[in-house]
Amino acid sequence: MCGGFTCSKNALIALNILYVASSLVNTNLPIVGGILACGVLLILISILGMAGAVKHHQVMLFFYMVILFLLFLVQFSVACACLAVNSDQQEMLAKQGWNKVNKDVKMEVQEQFQCCDSKDIRCSCDPCMAKLKERIDYAFKLCGGIGLFFSFTELFAVWLARRYRNQPDPNYKEPHAIFPRKNYLY
Template sequence: MVCGGFTCSKNALCALNVVYMLVGLLLIAVAAWGKGFGLVSSIHIIGGVIALGVFLLLIAMVGLVGAIHHHQVMLFFYMVILFIVFLFQFGVSCSCLAMNRGQQTRYGLSRQKPDSSHQENRCFSVCFFPLQPCKNLGNCTSCGDLMLNHATEALKILGGVGLFFSFSEILGVWLAVRYRNQKDPRANPSAFL
């Protein structure tokens, strides 16, 4: 059998959906781990990540079953939904990469809560753990600046990873279209596809 034929497309689409299933399970596990250890306190963020993981897991299962059985309707809905997910993920990833410090401040990504231990004449080196006075009083950064730096780094990582996976979703759409339009060599040659 020639590479790029029916079997190769089927195996590639199945492998890609297995990867999507693993990513969905990983999203669910990381969200649960972050909530369990208290790293993320927002229930909305945890719920959103778990919902995204479950949604990706379900879409990957539809794609996997459609690929195994060469089911035309399942493959059609799989590629349409995966293309819509690509559009949203591509837009959000580009937004994460394009967001600057001014926009982060305006949209409240780095708001700090006032703390009674903050004093005007003292600066602190660590904001997320028990506060400790900064040893170098001339070059101390405020908690707001530390949080902005952390948010900027996190947005760049999220945007880059999201952009990478959005292009893998386009690969999934292309493979589904290609595989859906191929004729099964084991099928009846006179059957209409």
């Protein structure tokens, strides 16, 4: 039966495997610390969700739902913020990031994009901000879009875990059915 106990269990396990896989991919990319933290948190939550789904453990599934919903709220907020940032705000954030990175990173960016820091008067290249503006905008939109997609899959996982948690296990046998209690008259 589609949507039954086994289907919900398998869907929840598959969704958590997807989360583990996406978390492992995200930790290899040089990305924003907040996204990395969400990836690490998501991998831990996914392990909890898989264990709860395999065992049909009520407490694990409850904490999985609560923590995943809180992660949904954070990730949804960050994704909306990434999509709502205008070009002036992007430029301000890029300048703040540029001022915080070390000289090696700055040199690498300048070599890769054939640009130079606007403070460097010896440079005859275009300023880096002009060359990186489109890439920065693309990165914000990409992070926002991916974050929005995964936040809605997290909301779906919360709904699925709640549904699965409330379904009775068809393979569960009552303890007294295995060892029937004898009725003794005293």
